[in-house]
Amino acid sequence: MNWIETINNYIACNEQEEKDKELTLKCIDMFEDLLTRENKLVHLTSSAIVVNKSKDKVLMVYHNIYDSWSWAGGHTDGEEDLLFVAIKEVKEETGIKNVFPVRQDIISLDIIPVLGHTKKEEYISPHLHISVAYLLEADECEPLAVKIDENSGVKWIPMKEIDIYSSEPHMKKIYSKCLNKIL
Template identity: 55%
Template structure:
């Protein structure tokens, strides 16, 4: 099933997801290079809400660019299988192995702003991440490790701690939404 079909089938959780889903589908129909950074205005990314088996904790990384505790995730970089991107990024950013999808379906959708910044010595203009989030699971007993070029910390938080540890106001709302969805399942 294509990502467009997955988005068509996705049932939004709230008004934010409803409006973002509509915009994402429009973007896919009317834009080029949506899965690569060649599209300088917006491109797809994949994130994960990476929880333990009991669904009581989530892994967060201290993201150097955003100067905040954050979920794992990254750019599609041409890969249209965003679940694969989500798992790959989660493993790369945390050092965890055997990260699995709780469910292969989309867990959440959001359009996120990225402020202009310097990355590897070059300026990156402000743009949008057309983001798809997946619910992933890992063993909390496994050793965590930092990915030095992206983060300076990796740790498990309770669901409530994950929200309060984040210093980005909009992302706090997203993480709260993810926790609400988790508690309802």
């Protein structure tokens, strides 16, 4: 199944996801470059809620640009296998080597606003991320490593404490929605 079918087949769980899916499908019809950052207005990212085996902790990174604890993930950069991107990004941003999908389907589909910021000494204008997220599992005893150019912390956070760690109100809603699907 290609990435467009993956999104098209996703069953939205609430009104927000229904509206975001509708807008995502319109963007797919309008733009040929959603998989790359060449589209400066809107492009795809793939992220992950990474849980431990007992599903009571989530692996998060302290994202330097957003100045908040966040899920791991990143731009698709032309890659059509969105689950592959999520796994690759988790490995890169956390240092874990063994991570696998709890399930193959998308756990969350969201359109996330990104404020203007500077990255690698270049200003990036405000834009939108079409965020496709997956549920992954990893061993919480596996060593973690910071990816210095993107984050300044990596740790397992008890699920009940995500609201304490995340300082982004719009992301707290997304994390809560995802965690409700897990529990």
